[in-house]
Amino acid sequence: MNVLERKVFVVDDELSVRKSLSRLLKAAGFHVETFASASDFLKHGVEPSVSCLVLDMQMPELNGLELQAALGETDRCLPIIFITGHGDIPTSVRAMKAGATDFLAKPFHEKDLLDAIERAHQRSRQELREKAEADEVRLRLATLTSREHEVLLQVLTGQLNKQIAGTLGASEKTIKVHRGRVMHKMQVQSVADLVRLCEKAGIRVS
């Protein structure tokens, strides 16, 4: 695991909290970057990497929940751990529903924070892997012709060549050729593999 794979961003308006967290996380072996406000963090931007965000809930201007919403719009594989000086239940429920991995009330023990970061990094890693796979599938899908794409959608619904030929108004032999090309371009051996692959790219079979 290299240094870049243990990255933590800290956003908190309070200097003393930022400083202390930065020291603790650096001492624990993480690569840490701190930001004094949500907008500073948004301006800085994040490259896709295994990372997580330790985010203060209550900040002037843009607060933690608003930053979470803003980040949600840009898919960045950046799990969020909320920290709060005063956590009420409705706020924590909103944060968790919006996808936060953990919610810690200040003051928190380092073990709780480090465990939460561990979980967040695992999730980040998995989301990155899924995203890479989905991107790969989309690349393969992009090589299909429009006819092949139509055939693919029919195959996904589990129809036989004969039925597809009927639906698309082509001969069964032509469909068979198209189907072979689809399987080849998508680099799969079976219809089951094809379905699994397409699901990763977000194509759902009704």
Next chain:
Amino acid sequence: MIDVPGSPLSFWQQHLTLAVLTGGVFLLQSGLIIALVVQNRRRRWAEREARQRREELSHMTRVATMGELTASLAHEINQPLAAILSNAQAAQRLLALEEKDWGEIGEILADIAADDLRAGEVIRRMRTLLRKGESYPTVLDMNDLVAEVLGLVRGEMILHNISLSLELSSDPLLTHGDRIQLQQVLLNLVVNALDAMKETSGRSRKLIVRTQAAGRSGEVSVQDSGAGVPADKLEYVFEPFFTTKPHGLGLGLSICRSIIQAHGGHIGCRNDPNRGAIFWFTLPSGEDLKE
């Protein structure tokens, strides 16, 4: 005339009427004095009773105001506590290393001490306001008063996304008064201002606190960016049991008024034509207080 030698008229025989009269006057006077003393005692007792009641009532509203600020106070104390804990645990990790960075460890300890003092200060201010007891008038600077009160609501302002603008007089604004009671007045005005803004959405939320010398008095004013006080209610806001809050008792401002009046000052409110309401109070101030 028979003159019996050796038996002159006795004192009583000679002065009976006068003696009785004198005694009567003496008794009457004593009775009057006793009556006056008793009446005076009763009045003082009643005054003390009334003052105690007033103090209990103002203590009660202070406690209620602080109750509204629990989230803010928790936030203000938990921030330094969080920093202290993380710093201490970072230091433990640094101490476990082969090569110890003593410079960094020294900085950590200094930060821990500073954060500890900060948390202690919040608790001290809180305790001062929650304390129940006799009042002690002292000479104080109204600008300090503003700083002390704003320290208690800082968290509340962050929680509700309210910005602060301070326009303080450059010179100290001295007055003679009870610190706790005057803090209570200002805290009450500030909390009201914050409440007025929590209900507004869309427009920016800004609290403006000003202090300035005005002749022989000093003025403190608190302006919010809320909806303002309805024009027909302006003259009633300081009356007891007047409230616009669903859970308010309506005592806060009437107690503020009696505190300010007891200090020889004035209190009032007006709407800003542009934005929000302005609540202000003045207190006697001047050079002669500096001794």
